[in-house]
Amino acid sequence: MNVRTRAALAGALLGVLALQPLAMAGDRDGVSEALESISGTWPDAMFSIDVTGAQDGEAVLNQRLEIAYEAALPGYLAYLSISSHGDLTLYRDPAKGAKKSGTATYVIKPPLGSEQLIVLFASAPWDALFPHGATVRELGGDREGAAAFVQQLTQRGADNVKLANRRYEFAVAANPGATEYTTRGIVRQVQEARRDHAASGGTARIPSRIEFEFDSDHLTSQGKLDLDVFGEALKTDLREGAVALEGHTDAIGTDEYNQALSERRAAAAKQYLVDSFGIPPARLTAVGLGKSDPIASNEDASGRSRNRRVDFIFSAPSMAAPASAGH
Numbered sequence: 001m002n003v004r005t006r007a008a009l010a011g012a013l014l015g016v017l018a019l020q021p022l023a024m025a026g027d028r029d030g031v032s033e034a035l036e037s038i039s040g041t042w043p044d045a046m047f048s049i050d051v052t053g054a055q056d057g058e059a060v061l062n063q064r065l066e067i068a069y070e071a072a073l074p075g076y077l078a079y080l081s082i083s084s085h086g087d088l089t090l091y092r093d094p095a096k097g098a099k100k101s102g103t104a105t106y107v108i109k110p111p112l113g114s115e116q117l118i119v120l121f122a123s124a125p126w127d128a129l130f131p132h133g134a135t136v137r138e139l140g141g142d143r144e145g146a147a148a149f150v151q152q153l154t155q156r157g158a159d160n161v162k163l164a165n166r167r168y169e170f171a172v173a174a175n176p177g178a179t180e181y182t183t184r185g186i187v188r189q190v191q192e193a194r195r196d197h198a199a200s201g202g203t204a205r206i207p208s209r210i211e212f213e214f215d216s217d218h219l220t221s222q223g224k225l226d227l228d229v230f231g232e233a234l235k236t237d238l239r240e241g242a243v244a245l246e247g248h249t250d251a252i253g254t255d256e257y258n259q260a261l262s263e264r265r266a267a268a269a270k271q272y273l274v275d276s277f278g279i280p281p282a283r284l285t286a287v288g289l290g291k292s293d294p295i296a297s298n299e300d301a302s303g304r305s306r307n308r309r310v311d312f313i314f315s316a317p318s319m320a321a322p323a324s325a326g327h
Contacts, residue, residue: 027278028086028235030143035082035118037150041157042121042164046072049119051106054170059108059115061175067104067119074098075162078120078129079106080139080149084113084172084232085276088139088146092126108172111276112225113183113232115172120153123162128152171232174225181208181229187237190314202316207295210269210310217264219272227269230312231277240317245269247288248295248311250304255290263288269310 053065069077077093093104106117129152130137139145157163173182186206193204208230211223219227234243247266249258266286273279296303 027142028082028084029278031082031086031088031141031146032116034143034146034150035080035116038118038153038165039157040164042071042075042123042162044164047121047164049121049166051117051119051166051168057169058171058173060173061108061110061112061178063108065106065108065117067106068101069103069119069121070101071121071164072100073123074100075121075123075164076125077102077104078122078126079104080118080120081106082116082118083141084111084115084228084235085141086278087141088149090129090137090139090149092130092135094135098123098125110172110221110225110228112172112174112179112228113277114236115170117168117170119166119168121164122156124156124159174229179222179226179229181226183229183232183236186230186233190233190238194314194316204314206312206314207306207309208312209306209308210265212265212268212308215261217261217268219268224272227272228276231273231279234273234279235277238314242315243284244313244315245284245286246293246311246313247286248293248307248309249291250307251291251294251298252304253291259288259290261288262290266310 047069048071049067049069051065051067053059053063059065067077067079075098077099079091081089081091083089091104091106093102095102108115127133139149153163171183189206190204193206194202197203208226210226211220212218213220245266247262247264247269249262251258253261263286266288270281270284270286273284274281291298291307294303294307295309296306298304298307
């Protein structure tokens with residue numbers, strides 16, 4: 001398969017995404033929809049590109065992808081990343097002067113989940129889009145910011161700047177051992193549990209040790225990575241059905257304190273999924289059960305760690321959220 005065919009297939013994959021407009025931070029769908037209107041004026045036959053490094057459509061954190069390009073006429077390279085949260089970051093080749101061919105390196109960063117990369121090649125420099133000579137520009141994470149960027153590209157076309165673009169999509173995963181969850185694993189567990197419990201409604205429960213700061217409802221960096229895996233599952237294979245988030249604590253502390261802490265942590269996990277992945281708030285409910293439902297002994301540190309968790313309860317698509325999850 002040649003370079004141009006691979007690029008066309010990648011673009012086709014993006015084109016079949018089912019996009020629903022949203023208007024909130026973390027609006028990945030709205031951002032993607034706005035970026036679909038980017039058009040190219042550089043003939044395909046005069047430009048080719050290949051992005052290598054991802055294996056079977058998956059890359060891991062801190063991995064380097066190589067962007068190699070070749071054009072019939074010299075130009076300037078830039079590329080736009082769209083994270084699983086919908087955040088937009090624009091990069092440009094720091095090299096001065098137009099080139100017919102070259103390579104650039106893109107380093108995979110958090111968050112986990114589906115990431116898009118749009119590679120841009122123009123017949124004029126990108127200076128006007130990068131204030132103060134910067135080579136990286138953050139464009140936000142909402143539809144309006146994406147639409148404004150598309151308008152800037154459209155204006156460049158009106159100024160007779162030729163533009164080529166190629167689209168790629170890949171999954172960003174954690175390095176082995178960095179998280180005990182994978183999106184595929186979660187989907188598989190839910191599907192198997194729904195089949196096993198079909199007679200009782202097909203509800204699936206997955207305990208997860210989402211990490212928070214000590215004695216706090218603030219997520220740690222690791223906690224955010226783990227929630228990214230669940231968020232990606234909720235945006236893809238498990239995009240239908242209600243989900244309840246049950247917060248749990250260990251047995252240290254009073255009943256009242258642990259109850260309040262478990263409620264705050266469940267609510268924080270819900271808010272992260274809403275803000276970062278655009279999950280409709282009505283689809284998620286959060287409830288705290290304090291220390292009332294341990295899954296391990298509270299007599300040792302290992303058991304207490306397992307009890308500090310957020311359980312995800314996936315209802316069958318036709319069902320409402322569990323009645324107990326009303327917070």
